[in-house]
Amino acid sequence: MAITIKDVEHVAKLARLEFEENEILAFTEKLDAIVGYVEMLNAVDVENVDPTYHVLPVKNRFREDEIQASLERDAVLTNAPDRRGGCFRVPRVVE
Amino acid sequence: MSEMKFKTLVGLEIHAELATASKMFCGCTTTYGGDVNTHCCPICLGLPGTLPVVNKRAIEFAIQTGLAFNAKIAKKSKMDRKNYFYPDLVKAFQISQYDMPLCEHGHVDIETASGKKRIGIERIHIEEDTGKSLHAEDGSSLLDYNRCGVPLIEIVTLPDMSSAEEAGAFLELLKSTLEYIEVSDCKMEQGSLRCDVNVNVVSEDGTVKSNIAEIKNLNSFKAAMKAIEFETKRHIELLERGENTLKETRRWDDAKNETFHMRTKEFVQDYRYFPEPDIVDFEIDADWIERLELELPELPEARKHRFISAYGIPEYDAGVLTSTRQMADYFETLVNSVGDGKLASNWIMTELMRRLKDEGLELGALRFTVEQFAELIAMVKDGTLNQNAAKKVFRRLFEEGGEPKAIVEAEGLVQTSDTGLIKDTVDSVLSANPQSVEDYKNGKDRAFGFLVGQVMKASKGKANPQVVNELLAEALKNL
Numbered sequence A: 001m002a003i004t005i006k007d008v009e010h011v012a013k014l015a016r017l018e019f020e021e022n023e024i025l026a027f028t029e030k031l032d033a034i035v036g037y038v039e040m041l042n043a044v045d046v047e048n049v050d051p052t053y054h055v056l057p058v059k060n061r062f063r064e065d066e067i068q069a070s071l072e073r074d075a076v077l078t079n080a081p082d083r084r085g086g087c088f089r090v091p092r093v094v095e
Numbered sequence B: 001m002s003e004m005k006f007k008t009l010v011g012l013e014i015h016a017e018l019a020t021a022s023k024m025f026c027g028c029t030t031t032y033g034g035d036v037n038t039h040c041c042p043i044c045l046g047l048p049g050t051l052p053v054v055n056k057r058a059i060e061f062a063i064q065t066g067l068a069f070n071a072k073i074a075k076k077s078k079m080d081r082k083n084y085f086y087p088d089l090v091k092a093f094q095i096s097q098y099d100m101p102l103c104e105h106g107h108v109d110i111e112t113a114s115g116k117k118r119i120g121i122e123r124i125h126i127e128e129d130t131g132k133s134l135h136a137e138d139g140s141s142l143l144d145y146n147r148c149g150v151p152l153i154e155i156v157t158l159p160d161m162s163s164a165e166e167a168g169a170f171l172e173l174l175k176s177t178l179e180y181i182e183v184s185d186c187k188m189e190q191g192s193l194r195c196d197v198n199v200n201v202v203s204e205d206g207t208v209k210s211n212i213a214e215i216k217n218l219n220s221f222k223a224a225m226k227a228i229e230f231e232t233k234r235h236i237e238l239l240e241r242g243e244n245t246l247k248e249t250r251r252w253d254d255a256k257n258e259t260f261h262m263r264t265k266e267f268v269q270d271y272r273y274f275p276e277p278d279i280v281d282f283e284i285d286a287d288w289i290e291r292l293e294l295e296l297p298e299l300p301e302a303r304k305h306r307f308i309s310a311y312g313i314p315e316y317d318a319g320v321l322t323s324t325r326q327m328a329d330y331f332e333t334l335v336n337s338v339g340d341g342k343l344a345s346n347w348i349m350t351e352l353m354r355r356l357k358d359e360g361l362e363l364g365a366l367r368f369t370v371e372q373f374a375e376l377i378a379m380v381k382d383g384t385l386n387q388n389a390a391k392k393v394f395r396r397l398f399e400e401g402g403e404p405k406a407i408v409e410a411e412g413l414v415q416t417s418d419t420g421l422i423k424d425t426v427d428s429v430l431s432a433n434p435q436s437v438e439d440y441k442n443g444k445d446r447a448f449g450f451l452v453g454q455v456m457k458a459s460k461g462k463a464n465p466q467v468v469n470e471l472l473a474e475a476l477k478n479l
């Protein structure tokens, strides 16, 4: 197995997700199958091939440094779960 | 206890907000302040369905920074996602650079009392700034995303500095360079320049070393230097006790002048970096780099050397005058009007800088123009004013502003070299001070200075001191 229960627990923790034991087992199997499938690529000789970060045949897509109008604050806060004094209000996160 | 000698290793991580007009991936303004959450749009709020488009100027500023620090500019580069959860990060990831930064392997030479030293720059990469969280008293956090998405460069040095002094010199040079090339306004009080410090110590024989501590929340260069001193001591004390420091992040407490534990770094932070799928790769060709290099102004070090050779001023003065671009520009404008580098430099180095420092003022806040300053200096040069009178005029200019010529007239300060007038004054001073004349004749040179002072005083400071000297010496000889 390429993916272990520990890997799944670790990734779940990083993603702030909690799972039951049977779910973790199920994910381990599924992820292992996916990674196993992708590992087929290891059979290909890529010695002289640059890594492909994007499949699009374009590069250097930029915009000029020009200011555009921002949103009105009410619009900015439309999706805020809670607000105060023009700010998004959230539970305090202690580092 | 064995007497072990340690050396300190300091590396710095500096974040500087780039001076673009708009944000990194959207057209929102980067202007500091403004009402909370008014510089935001769907892109910098990370709303689903939006796509980032890279601000070309931000990339160019980062490349120019690399050039200024003698770094190698990448031919190919890309953006990556750095994944972590914190409310100041709207998307739950920051678009940054991981393994292909825009610039690598730079260096810069600093100078301290212990001499010249080359500090290596590991990398300079580009990323977006986060929002700002204010912690409310009721335990909630309030988020303002005006700053979210402002382009940043992160500059990472090698651990080449071995004292607080060297780190301070590096930071000063870094700041003045970024200001010179106008890629960042470097205002620490507005958070546009931020610095984290990595410190550890190692015994001179290399057998014992402490774990690296990272210090955050340094709001000034002074704080960074004090934190390095504090940490050095702390690390050595622990090692000498046979203990060691933790691999940890610590926070600087400016009020207590000490660092305290923030979090341990037992595990390398797992940010699950991966290439940003929404931004295509960068290819930076030699033409582009050359064009950006041509845009760069003369850098502080080069300008300093030119000042020394072109204006014949001492190295120390040239260093002070080139410490900020604003001051160097001011000096050169003044020289152009006055036509005398040494005189212009002396007036800036003494009168102007002293007053600026005393009043805590910036050059931009002066009440007089550089042309008016030049006019004053010209009057010293052509003998209209003596040094004392000129200082008086300068004081008026500095405190109230105005036309130097008008001030001279209003205060009746024009220097007189009228020998007849001065001669009369010399005569009356001599007859009023027989004792001093007697002392002078008995070889007391100090009496001569006293008599000069009396003549100057009688002329209300207007007499040309050189003429006074000559006439007085002559009169005494003929007595």
Ligand SMILES: [Zn+2]
Pocket (backbone or CB within 6 Å): B023, B026, B027, B028, B039, B040, B041, B042, B043, B044, B045, B149
């Ligand atoms: Zn925006």
